[in-house]
Amino acid sequence: VGYTNAGKSSLFNTLTNADILAKDQLFSTLDPSVRKVQFQELGTAFLSDTVGFVSNLPHTLVNAFRATLEEAANSDLLVLVVDASDDKIIQHEKFEAVNEVLTEIGVDHIPRLIVCNKIDKTDLEPKIEYDDQGNPTMVWLSAKSKAGVPLFEKAVAKLLIETPVEKRLKLQPTEAALRARLYEKGLVVSEATDDLGISYLKIKGDGTLINTILGQF
Missing domain, CATH: 3.30.70 (Alpha-Beta Plaits)
Structure with missing residues (x-):
């Protein structure tokens, strides 16, 4: 999940070798797409690509979003993709907009991993950030160049294997x-x-x- 144009579909395509439409425009992914993937440490998993969020989502669209995000509501882990190349203030605004929608559709309780995508547009390096308990909280990567993708797989595996x-x-x-x-x-x-x-x-x-x-x- 994530704000529109954060690169969700690009990451989805990289992980699944799929060909989901990835464009720099609003709602380029209108319906959730689900693919079975194999992670080296985790094994079989199902990955879903969802519609991009926007700020100040009209209440008339909340039900439509809820329908398209049914897969997310049944997920074990939400991967929240953000654009690492955005200005810090814009990043924060988009992050808060996503959290607002997640709360609105009732999935804010699901564990999540933040992915800072598009580091190829910055001077940032691939890495994993952990909390005080040693659980991955954030991964820095580039879906385009695939830098950091193995770190993402490692983080997902750790979260899903060690958490019931x-x-x-x-x-x-x-x-x-x-x-x-x-x-x-x-x-x-x-x-x-x-x-x-x-x-x-x-x-x-x-x-x-x-x-x-x-x-x-």
Whole structure:
């Protein structure tokens, strides 16, 4: 996620070898795109590219944004992309605008990793910043030159592997094999079933294991 033109689609393309439209214009990505990717340390993960945010989002558009950001709402980690080449004041304004939208659509509670993209336009070097507990909080990289991309993968892996992941799944009756596997691995916290036989599961556990299982079905 991130402010429009921060380079989200460019980073998405670099990580997935996809060909998502990446233009310097508002709303160049109108719908979320999801791709399966393989991280060296993490294993299988699903990466979603979402519509770019803008400041002072009209309330008439909030529901539209919420619909396009459904994937983000179900994410284990939000990757918040910012333009490192922006003026510091502009960076702050855009960052606050993104936080406002995340709060508006109800996903501000999800853990996040800040990515400072476009360092190729600055004199900055690729690096990872950590908090006092040793958790990655920010990665400096260039999606265009790919400098720092391995550091991004390392940071994502550390956050998802060492932090228990909690997800809510909606499984159709035809997905009984996936349901059985989740129970087999002791990942199911609770389950409810409706009259149509659809199961609503809350699962929690190792992020790598969960991503691997979901990637198999």
